[in-house]
Amino acid sequence: MKEEIVLHGVVLSEHSLREFDKRLQLLTMERGKMTVWASGAKRPNSPLLAGSRSFVFGKFHLREGKAGYTLRSVEVDAYFEEIAKDLEKACYAAYFLELAELVAQENLEAPQMVELLYLSLKALLHKGLKNELVRRIFELRMLMLEGEYTEEPPMPSGKSVQEAWHHVLSVPLGRLYTFTLEEGTLLSFSRNVDYLCKESFPKQFQSLRILKSLGS
Structure with missing residues (x-):
């Protein structure tokens, strides 16, 4: 044995x-x-x-x-039991796990991906961070881990979006969730990340369908 x-x-x-x-x-x-x-x-x-x-x-x-x-x-x-008490946060968290399950590979070390998941779930519980921002930071860093990212936002963007983009790609994982964005900047940042995600992760995620039905 x-x-x-x-x-x-x-x-x-x-x-x-x-x-x-x-x-x-x-x-x-x-x-x-x-x-x-x-x-x-x-x-x-x-x-x-x-x-x-x-x-x-x-x-x-x-x-x-x-x-x-x-x-x-x-x-x-x-355990992250607190997440289950909020349906919207639970859907975001489920999406993070779904995406990780999609891209992770067998017999390939994944210390950064495990840490990214942990920090992202903690960030969802942070009252000062919007769920949408946590999602987009998570996605961009996942794209980076997979080598599917771009050094600059793929669409024309303002200085604030570019600075956020560079921050997510360059800082240690422990400093990922240390900023916020104004509504308009977050919308532009989200569109840029979404553009890359649609190319790299062409899957219909159940958790995102539920989020959409909730109006999130």
Whole structure:
């Protein structure tokens, strides 16, 4: 039997299997995107119950077998339960996970992507930041991680948009969410990011459809 491995990451999605089991999609710093089986995780007394939900960040103890990876235990660092209390924020957060699941690759280290997700979910809870701004900063930095970005905004833009663009592309992750934009500047910034996203991420995201129905 192979030894247990410990990986640091986040639960991107969860899917029910049979009556009590789950299939998880993890994003880990060390091995990128992974499919993991969580046996009995839906049982009320299961030690895996709390740590096998979307948005959970922590240390995942796994065992590799012939059929893939099995979750043995989770040391939870963050749940982000507050996000679920606000439908709009929950949709933005779900979109972040959807996008990460789309672009992440198996067996490819993803420490920056995991950190970006964590900081972006924290930013959604910041009362001084608009959800739309958090989304566009997240998207632009994801485009940068994927090598799909442009050094300058792709459309003619004012100085404030250009400065915001350069900030997002150049600062350490910990300083991403340290600015705000006026309404008109945010609209222009959003249009520029959206232009690149439509080219690089041509997928219909369920979370964005729900956001649109909410008028967000």
